[in-house]
Amino acid sequence: MRILVAGGERVDAGKTTFTTGLLSRLGAVGFKPRAGNDYWFDHDDYRHAVSEGRLYGKDAKRLADASSTACDADFDPEDLNAVHRLWRPSPGPDTGLVGQARRQFVLDRVGESFVVNARADVPESARKALPLADAPAVESVAQLDEITRQLHLPMFEGFAERVRELQRETGGTAVVESYGDVALPIRGLSFDAVAVVEPGRMRAYDGERFLKACEVAGGSAREGRLEVHTDDVTDLADPKATARLPALPSEDRRDPAAVARAYADAFGELLAVTEA
Template sequence: MSSQPTVLVVGDARVDAGKTTFSVGLLDRLGRTVAEADPSPIGFKPRAGNDYWFDHDDVRAATDERRLYGKDAARLADVSGTTESPGGPGAIERLNPVHRLWRPTPGRTGTLGEADRTALVDRVTPDGETRYLVNGAAEADGLIPAPISERLPLADARRVGSVVEFNAAMRELHLPAFERLAERIRKAAGTRPVVIESYGDIAVPLENLREVLELDVVAAVAPTRLRVYRGDRWLRARSVASGSPREGRLEERTGRVAEMVEPVATRELPALPSGVRADPGGIAEAYADAYEAVLEQVKPDRR
């Protein structure tokens, strides 16, 4: 394992697992061990998403800038060592190339088979140039709110209306974006500490992660609990569990992979007040024991 750790943070609960809080504090903790002349730790979030209804303030803030991103990716950018200003144009998108906007649709099955919610728009930024993918079926049914159509440049965006069309768009837009991000992560790993935050309760956010880098450790975060896994064992278990790729719809969940590999450490995570959650240094202090359990797996004698 590298002296510059590469850590994957996954959620052990579908929503509100605490991944971003954990990742932000971990980046702060790692930054304290980096020499002044060395590159700062950097965080990546390959995929993200938010909801027009449940995350309305965040959606408005981003679309006011004619952008589409979420607060989790923005928080990672704020504490990451990047060449751009943390919240400036391009900084968030470089760390988070794919973002999906949802809305609740009670009683309706979405285009991708999701129950009671519908994907509206994807923002895909493979290499600095942002493209949008619009759910044409949702648009035809009047499900895309007017402010989204007015604030985002969707007039020339690609439209898809079926799973087949969406999978074709995934191959042409999303997968190249993920491949470029994986290469960016590969180049960063070994030269600086890297934290990769997954999406929802997805076990591995990039299909080719096992091929492009040596993952040191996995932190599976759930309310009140951290479980720590060896990176190589986690990726091997995920490969066994996944079988064949299922583009655009289903990925292996953290719980499924966790059934196949034993954790090397477990820790309790205390509840944090909002003031602490907003402060990376405060998180690092509150979760100090948990971070030590993660970084213990990166020591040379753990190889």
């Protein structure tokens, strides 16, 4: 069984809390193909990772910890997160290489490789801790697109196979978490059900119909957009079930087993969709 968790809001939708609880409920492995954090707003998380000569975020760390407990295994964040992007604030109207106003793409970790934005202010701590000396530096959208074709896309193709491989090894369920309000974080995988999560509510969709709606919303793979937002997809598909998600205190949000208990009804509705 394979389940996708997508967000109905761009930030703070509650995807990772929901996903960790689902991992506890199912004894499953959780994956986050794409992730990112901000040098300014997530500085403690950034410092902790680079102090180890690594780059990952708190969401991937939470998934790795929850997966390790659920499956009695040992996962690192990088095992479950193919690409991590570091951002930093960028005052002013310039949207930079990736079209984000007031937000600057600094560098990407793509598997064990790195890509640097030549126009960004790369933190000295990153230059010292990470192997950036030989990393390709991009100065234009065209260069970034070419690097994406060379590095990112093959990484995602291999990562889809890694999801399937780990499922075969564990004989269990995989839960794939998206990022922001992007409907589909990786191609090449089918899903039995999709949970769209937002504060206070989960909507459960048939996996095949949700993927078809992604195709319609985004156009063809050749001509369409690389990213399709969740609300564009949910406008085209009807949920099979809807469930309330109660507000949780911070100590419960950090405990996957507590989340599994609090969200038991919602998880039951979601799993019923996989069996329909």
